[in-house]
Amino acid sequence: MNCALEITGLRKTYKGGMEALKGVDLKVKEGDFYALLGPNGAGKSTTIGIIASLINKSSGSVKVFGYDLDTQISDVKKQLGLVPQEFNFNQFETVLQIVVNQAGYYGVKRSIAKERAEKYLTQLGLWDKRNDRARTLSGGMKRRLLIARALLHEPRLLILDEPTAGVDIELRRSMWEFLKKINREGVTIILTTHYLEEAEMLCRNIGIIDKGEIIENTSMKSLLSKLNVETFVLDMAPIEGPINLTSVVMRQLDDHTIEVDVLKEEGLNKVFTELTEQGHKVLSMRNKANRLEELFVHLVEQGRMTEETA
Amino acid sequence: MVNLIHFNALKTIWIKECTRFLRIWIQTLVPPAITMTLYFVIFGNLIGERIGEMGGVSYMEFIVPGLIMMSVITNSYSNVASSFFSAKFQRNIEEMLVAPVSNLTIILGYVGGGVARATLVAIIVSLVSSFFVPLNIQSYSMIIVTVLLTATLFSLAGLLNAIFAKSFDDISIIPTFILTPLTYLGGVFYSITLLPEFWQSVSKINPIIYMVNGFRAGFIGVSDVAPSIAIMVLVAFNVAFLTLAWMLLKRGTGIRT
Numbered sequence: 001m002n003c004a005l006e007i008t009g010l011r012k013t014y015k016g017g018m019e020a021l022k023g024v025d026l027k028v029k030e031g032d033f034y035a036l037l038g039p040n041g042a043g044k045s046t047t048i049g050i051i052a053s054l055i056n057k058s059s060g061s062v063k064v065f066g067y068d069l070d071t072q073i074s075d076v077k078k079q080l081g082l083v084p085q086e087f088n089f090n091q092f093e094t095v096l097q098i099v100v101n102q103a104g105y106y107g108v109k110r111s112i113a114k115e116r117a118e119k120y121l122t123q124l125g126l127w128d129k130r131n132d133r134a135r136t137l138s139g140g141m142k143r144r145l146l147i148a149r150a151l152l153h154e155p156r157l158l159i160l161d162e163p164t165a166g167v168d169i170e171l172r173r174s175m176w177e178f179l180k181k182i183n184r185e186g187v188t189i190i191l192t193t194h195y196l197e198e199a200e201m202l203c204r205n206i207g208i209i210d211k212g213e214i215i216e217n218t219s220m221k222s223l224l225s226k227l228n229v230e231t232f233v234l235d236m237a238p239i240e241g242p243i244n245l246t247s248v249v250m251r252q253l254d255d256h257t258i259e260v261d262v263l264k265e266e267g268l269n270k271v272f273t274e275l276t277e278q279g280h281k282v283l284s285m286r287n288k289a290n291r292l293e294e295l296f297v298h299l300v301e302q303g304r305m306t307e308e309t310a
Numbered sequence: 311m312v313n314l315i316h317f318n319a320l321k322t323i324w325i326k327e328c329t330r331f332l333r334i335w336i337q338t339l340v341p342p343a344i345t346m347t348l349y350f351v352i353f354g355n356l357i358g359e360r361i362g363e364m365g366g367v368s369y370m371e372f373i374v375p376g377l378i379m380m381s382v383i384t385n386s387y388s389n390v391a392s393s394f395f396s397a398k399f400q401r402n403i404e405e406m407l408v409a410p411v412s413n414l415t416i417i418l419g420y421v422g423g424g425v426a427r428a429t430l431v432a433i434i435v436s437l438v439s440s441f442f443v444p445l446n447i448q449s450y451s452m453i454i455v456t457v458l459l460t461a462t463l464f465s466l467a468g469l470l471n472a473i474f475a476k477s478f479d480d481i482s483i484i485p486t487f488i489l490t491p492l493t494y495l496g497g498v499f500y501s502i503t504l505l506p507e508f509w510q511s512v513s514k515i516n517p518i519i520y521m522v523n524g525f526r527a528g529f530i531g532v533s534d535v536a537p538s539i540a541i542m543v544l545v546a547f548n549v550a551f552l553t554l555a556w557m558l559l560k561r562g563t564g565i566r567t
Binding site for chain 1: 316318319321322323325326329330333396397400401402404405406407408409410411562566567
């Protein structure tokens with residue numbers, strides 16, 4: 001297995017003694033689309049900051065495509081593209097200046113940088129805005145500019161720290177499509193996000209970090225398979241008379257909606273049978289909550305309870 | 311050395327810096343021209359006529375090199391101090407920190423921007439002064455070397471200020487309380503030979519004396535200090551400031567957590 005990222009025993013203690021990372025071990029395979037999730041203050045941004053050499057680590061090792069951050073920092077940086085959480089470009093520069101300059105810092109010639117700028121800005125719908133100053137762009141455009149800027153030197157590993165924060169759903173979906181496309185083209189992607197639906201939709205593997213430690217590192221499939229109960233919302237024809245479901249826990253929300261908690265091994269057949277027998281008609285059905293969100297909350301809470309009882 | 315300086319990155323930083331000060335030319339290039347015109351009119355023309363000769367030339371001719379050098383000092387300093395601090399403040403310095411750009415490349419790129427602005431301002435101020443007094447240049451090489459070394463030195467000083475600065479106030483404290491007094495006491499408007507012997511010795515601690523006089527030697531061939539000493543002092547300060555800036559960036563002072 002070729003590793004795009006290999007982190008071993010990574011620790012970071014800030015001045016004042018705050019221990020942000022307590023020995024993080026993490027491997028991300030080449031070509032992967034990996035989600036790094038965690039509550040606020042869990043250590044995600046510190047981890048990313050260390051990989052991108054914006055934060056000095058206290059101890060541990062970081063390797064990017066086999067290059068060691070301590071001894072081969074230039075090679076590590078060349079492999080890496082970073083999309084930070086905040087808009088950290090010069091607001092007074094134009095879109096084109098920002099991306100072409102960024103390529104220049106990586107040693108890309110200006111003529112080549114301009115060709116690539118046209119390619120990526122066009123793909124991200126920003127080419128028409130190339131001569132506009134960054135501060136005049138909308139929030140969504142600024143987010144896309146961060147992505148274009150990170151791609152100009154054509155990195156093999158792209159790290160995105162909450163790339164769709166504050167972006168409307170339509171734009172978010174178009175960004176997802178773009179990220180899927182570059183992942184198919186061979187770019188390994190690590191994503192942090194608060195939209196767990198986003199992680200579930202995009203990522204093949206997932207790591208959950210809390211209080212500076214990785215508490216889960218597995219494939220999305222196997223993580224989701226841990227979920228025993230799913231909640232479904234059933235839209236009914238006007239409910240007349242009582243509903244008694246023996247196989248599941250049921251809540252009636254109003255005169256045409258019910259919610260049922262279904263054990264994975266039980267399935268929904270019994271529910272439909274009972275409803276039909278009682279003369280109720282199901283018009284449509286949807287999954288209530290994001291499944292990953294439930295698991296995420298469960299895992300973080302479980303980790304904290306274990307810590308408290310230890 | 312090739313690994314220490316990344317030429318494409320250096321070119322990029324330099325172009326970015328030049329674009330920045332040219333974009334805001336009303337703030338960067340026009341004020342020195344206006345300020346110097348006022349100096350020439352008030353000190354040179356009105357008061358200067360009553361002073362008479364200094365150093366064997368008219369007072370106006372005597373102060374021209376000092377005034378040009380004053381512009382070089384303030385513009386090189388403020389260019390790098392404000393640009394580097396803004397990059398820290400807006401966090402766009404991270405664009406360079408995540409890329410394989412060496413610390414020396416960052417320093418040279420910013421200093422190159424400061425030197426470019428200072429040189430351009432020196433040309434503008436020289437043109438303005440030529441309206442008031444004929445410029446009889448004694449040594450072009452001395453003028454060029456002094457301007458470049460002074461601009462480099464104060465660009466480095468501005469960079470050091472910006473590295474330590476935590477707020478915009480911090481980048482105005484040193485120019486106000488240190489740089490301006492040293493410049494005014496650096497022999498711009500007078501020859502230090504006019505001072506009592508004790509104050510002449512004290513004045514020679516001020517590095518700006520060497521810059522102003524080195525430059526004046528190039529212009530009118532008159533100087534309070536030997537030109538070779540002036541060059542040596544400038545080179546020594548440049549090496550010291552460059553080494554300090556390099557060590558600080560290597561340690562991540564002010565730029566990395």
